[in-house]
């Protein structure tokens with residue numbers, strides 16, 4: 489068992505269920521996690537990024553990466569037409585090749601969920617929606633729960649919530665825990681359809697330290713997150729390999745301590761096939777095969793799909809078709 493898992497109360501008989509019994513116990517637990525060795529973490533992330541994937545392994549990895557994309561549009565200027573065209577692309581990323589897999593999900597604002605739902609109905613592609621006053625998280629809990637409920641009622645399969653970074657950085661961990669648990673409860677449905685899955689976004693570019701990323705990961709998983717997600721894509725620093733590796737390791741340790749499997753979604757700024765391959769190597773090396781599917785790993789990205797399609801075409805035909813081959817986002 490890893491150092492973190494060995495340090496977890498569940499692993500030493502204390503019971504993880506009691507960790508959030510009070511602000512003091514939650515703080516004691518989160519601050520009792522081992523400090524992150526930044527040099528070691530960055531070296532590990534960098535060495536995993538040098539692995540080369542070629543030929544048939546590359547073809548497999550490109551299709552896997554496509555199938556793991558949450559194809560995203562999160563702009564103030566989004567229209568129903570733009571969302572419908574995103575959904576068309578999500579269903580048939582390469583219209584000339586029926587063998588090209590669809591993406592995992594489309595990710596939109598809550599008011600666009602109904603449009604997206606209608607456009608992907610029956611395809612198996614999920615509709616994900618950002619909620620809880622995305623991207624800042626600056627609203628009271630009733631507003632955040634209404635935001636979530638609107639998206640779930642309109643047919644979202646997945647909710648991507650942002651944490652209150654102000655509360656987290658002020659050390660009000662129980663408030664963040666309770667907010668996540670309340671949003672998790674708002675993801676439930678009473679009409680027999682499966683509950684929406686909850687992805688918890690940390691906005692790691694605002695969390696200041698690797699130690700905080702490790703604490704946020706454990707906090708979110710303890711509160712019931714189905715996935716932990718790095719970023720909104722709306723700040724200067726979004727997903728990075730070291731931060732994602734740290735979150736993968738937290739997921740591994742949480743699984744060792746509790747038996748619960750949690751997914752990971754790096755998001756923001758992932759634009760090239762080369763980058764996507766690095767992330768897949770990290771998942772494989774840290775968590776293994778069981779996480780190498782869209783059920784447990786996603787890329788949150790608006791333009792990565794285009795580069796994957798260009799590389800896919802290159803492998804199939806031996807030449808690049810150029811950016812005009814893929815549809816403009």
Ligand SMILES: O=C[C@H](O)COP(=O)(O)O
Pocket residue numbers: 560562595719720721722755756757758788789790791792
């Ligand atoms: O969650 C996904 C991000 O908002 C997309 O970011 P991106 O446009 O940098 O790919």
